[in-house]
Structures are given as structure tokens and as C-alpha cells.
Amino acid sequence: MESYLDEAYERLRDTGPERNGWLSNHAPMAAEVLTRRGHGATVHRWLDEYGDQLESRPRGIDRIQQEAWRDPLGDPVRAGDWLNFFETEVREAPWRQVLATWWPRLLPGIAAGATHGVIRVGHAVRSLADEETPARALELAHGLAYWAARWQPLAPAGQGPYRSRDPRSALDAVPRVADQRFGIRHRLAQLAATDRWTEAAGAIPGTGTAQERLASITEASVLRYATHGHGSPIMLVHAATAPNAVLRTMPELPERLWQPSLEAAWAATAAVTAAYSPREPRPAPSSEDVSPAEVMSRAVSGGDEHAIKFVDTVIDFASSPGTLDAGLHAVRLIEGD
Template sequence: METNPVQPPAAPGAGAAGDRTGTLDEALDRLHVRGPEFVGWLSNHGPMAVEALVRHGRADTVHRWLDRYSERLEEMPEVHTPITPENWFAALGDPRRIADWAVHFERETAERPWRAVLAEWWPRLLPGIAGGATHPVIRVGHAVRTLLTGEETAPRVRELAHALGYWAARHQPLPPVRALAPVRSAAGALAAVPAVPDQSAGIGHRLGQLIAFPAWPGGAGTRDIGPDEAHALLRELVTASVHRYATHGHGEPVMLVHAATAPNAVLRTLPALPRELWAASLSAAWAASAAVTAAYTPAEGRPYAPEAAVPTPEEVFERAAAHGDDHTIKFTDTALDVGDARALAAAVRSIELNAPFLQG
């Protein structure tokens, strides 16, 4: 098994690794008694948003934000039947087993190193990356980033367990698609993704209409890709997805953030994975980003000019934190990973497009 030389980039602000307040662990403890969904299927973004707030130096806002956000959350569902080596495959993709899966991964990560658990289950879960509108893999990415850059506390390991459990319960493979003409760049490939014909219903209905994606180097079966190239291509995909939001985010401002945050979650996870899994991870990330793009992309882009005085990354995140919307916070966190002027403009655009979360 190859060693992994890639380390996640440092983020502006105090960061989870430098959090001396204990705020992140306190917030995760509060959230782990809640389920990963509410009102039937809406995703609980609390763990992801509080991780981003702490990482970017806004631990002081976390508990107040969480007080208000928790008003919408529901208790963790009841457990039913334990997940075992004999029945796990049958339980994959069954949302009624959310609590069973959470308990399973809590036990797994208590008995073995979390990296070993992740390496075993990542290839099992990867084909279902679109499940839960990609929220489970995004939650895994936040959890892994925290463990890679900070102390491996019990709440942080438990967060990974709950994130993996959510992914297993919402595991949903995409329909088979045919390959269109090859496209050289990730930006060009996203621009060439055909929109689904009926964009009048929820994501499940939209994903069911997928028929074809452009053949981009990250696509399945295009050619052999080594781990280092897979890493570079995944960074290219995240950058292109963030940039595209500035001109196309108006198509569906909430859902289109996932075209960037889902592949970025995979990118954040790569350093914790065996290198032989990186190429398959790239392929799945491309499928997720292309699927969300197809499901929600508008018919035409709209030119978006950055502000004359380009704000700093810290200023942009301050705006996102004050705005308070969970998707906006997460997208801005991903945009700051890209870090260039177009990415910052895309983050500002998300702040403009999405409704603020009023904390009272």
C-alpha cells in the first residue's frame, strides 16, 4: 500500500486544529443526539457548518448559531436490527436503518483505527455518492478534514462514524450513462453536461433522467490515471465547479453548491485513503458533480463581475458567517480552498443568491 504524501491545505483563521475553546467537540456532542435528516429527508447540515465556522476562526458564533438551527432538527431515530458482516449489503441504501448504521460505525471506529474503517468502507460507499443529494459524502469530507488536521477526540471520531452511517443508509447509485465526446478541461466538461429535460421535481426525479456525460479524463473507463494525476484532476474539477457557480448558481442557488462541495469532500478525504483508491474517487466525484450540474443547471449563464475591490478570504468568510445560511457557509469554505479571485467572487455570489439564516 502506497504512502500518501499529500496533506490538506491550511485554512485561514484559527482552524479546528487550533481550536482551544473545545467549541467544536461541544457542538458535535450536541448534534450527535439528533438525526442526520429532518422533515422526512432534509439533511442536517449542522456538523458541516460548525466545523467550517470553527476552522475559519468563528468558534464564538457556533453555539448561538446552533441554538437556532437545532430548532428544526429531530431526534436520532430508533435502532432496529444490528448491521453485521452477513446483512450489511442488504441494509445499504435503506434510510430506515440510519440509526443502525450509526451504531455500526460507532462500534467499528471504537474497535479499529478510523483510517482502517474508512479504507474498508470507502470503495463500498463510493458508487452511492449521489445518495442524500451528496450530503453524506460532504459530511464525511468535513469529518476527515478535522481528524487529519487536529486532535482525534471522541466527538470527532464519532462524527465520522455518523457521517459514514448516513452515507450507507442513503447510498444511491446513479443510473448508467453513456459517454459523450471527450472534453479536455473540467470547466469545458461541466459546460458540456446536458441538462435533464424535466427540472420540475426533486433531485431523485431529476437524477433518474440522466443519460449521458462528456468523457472527461476523470470519467470511468477513459484511460488509466495514476494517483497523483487523479489528485490534480480532482483539484481542477473543484476549481471549475466553484468558478461555474458565479455565472450559473442562479439556476438553483442551494442545490448547485453541491456540484463543488461534493467533489471537494472527496479531495479532502484523499490524504486519508490508500493511493490505489484515488482514481476511482476522482471518477465518482466527477459523476456527482456532473449529475448535480445536469439536474439544476440553468439554460444560460449570467455574467458576473467581481467587486472592484477584491475582498480578502477572511472578509468573504465573515460575510458568509454573518449571512448564516448553512449551504452558503459550506460553499464559501470550499471556495476558500480554491482561493483565487474568481472563487471569492463565486462565494460572494452565493451570499447574494441564498436566503440568509436569521438567528434572532
């Protein structure tokens, strides 16, 4: 696995974090999944097919100063500067130290790049937890840089009367934004004026530790995709992949950051749910007797990066009934989208 992944990261090191305006570069994330899930031999072929969509790394404008990092935060024009900044950071300090310093700074802007900032960081952290290599540290730097350049806070959560221990009920109670005609920035901008948003975003469901609660939220998001994914087959995968990226990162963070990580991850899941859920669910698809490996193989055969990453999250919860069905349903919906 290691050589395929490091080769892929080296191949992608001079590509930009976005393409066609502000669409995310999914190649590093997909490469990490393919190598982890037994498809490393397909990585370079997959990159050959995806590579035409990629753009070159953006050039820097001005050096970001340690003491003035707040000013360029959330400024996509400074993406090249953030890349230069974080490359220096991971060269000069252990990656966990860099992560612990910047995670709480970036976490309030978890909506960055339609949550792809935190998702890319989560994949990089998982690869580094397996093995520390220069290529993986550089990928973490690029993920953090993307998150910083697109840093975007959500409408604040509140403390309302609504509470639920059941994550699925909590997701079902998230209100939909009124206008779902345009992209995610337009939709998220409506959250502050959406009735019951503050209560829903502040009502973090689940019981147990922060990691246990976040795992139950992620699993509920996977299962809910089976009946609501038709609302937006691609965008609704992020209701599960974003919190799972946080969940995978939490073991590498100081314990003091676990609770704020849970809070931000729930807010991100609720926001994507509010922005893209359909008005009505549809009956879940018929179940199939398939293994996790078979579901991943179907996603890899289709080649779509969103399906590959969603099934990767699904496999983390494969022991729960219905999760593999949700993965298969996502593959079908996305391929037909």
C-alpha cells in the same frame, strides 16, 4: 478551535442525520467550518438558531451484521441501525482503517442524501486529520452511517468519444435533464435516459495526478457557480462541495482508492450540474476587492449553512482569480433565495 468543535459534536451526537423527511442535518458540517475558519466563538449561537430544525436520532430496528451489510445499504429506515453499526466500528478499529474499508463500498452510492453523505464524511475526516478525539471519530461514524442509509448510485458512466482536458469546458458540455420541476431524486432518475449523459460522465477532465485533476474540477465548479448559480442557488453549491469533500479525504485513503474517488467525484459533480444548471448563463457579478476572511464573515453573518460550506470550499481555491467573487455571489443568491 478544538474545544469549540468537540463541544458542538457532543451537543449534536443525539440528533438525527435528517429532518423534515429527508433534508440533511447540516449542523455538524457547519460547525466544523465555523471553527476552522475563525468563527468558533459563534458556533453555539449558530446551533441555538439552527437547533429548532433538528430531529432526534432515529431508533434502530435490528443489528446490522458484518457479513450482511449489503442488504440494508440504501435503506433509510435502517438509519438508526447504521448509526449503531458505525459507532461500534470506530470504537473497535482506527478511524483510517474504518474509512479505508467502507469508502470503496459507499463510493458507488455517492449521490446519497443529495451528496450530503460524502460531504459530511469529508468534514469529519478533515477534523480528525487535525486531531483525533472521541467526538470526532463519532462524527465520522455518523457521516458514514448517513451515507450508507441513503446510498444511491448514479446512472452509469460510459466511454464515449467526448474528451476534454479543460474541466470548465467539460462542465459546460454536461447535458441538462429534461424535467427540472421537482427534487433531486426525480432529476437524477432521468440521467440514464438523458442524451449524452454516459459520455459526459465518463469523460473525466483535467491532467496530472488524481488529486490534481479533482482540484481542477472543484475549482471549475466554483467558478461556474458565478455564472450559473442562479439556476438553483442552494443545490448547485454541491457541484463544488461534493468533489471537495472527496479531495479532502483522499490524503487519508490508500493510493489504490484515489482513481475511483476521482471518477465518482466527477460523476457527482456532473450529475448535480445536469440536474440544476439553467439553460443560459448570466454575466458574472462585478468583482470586489475582498479577502477570504471577509467573504467568510459575510457568509457567517447571513447564517445560511449552504453559503457557509460553499465559501469554505471557495477559500481552498482563493488564490485563483474569480473564486472569491463566486463566493460572494453565492452568499447574495442564497440570502435572497
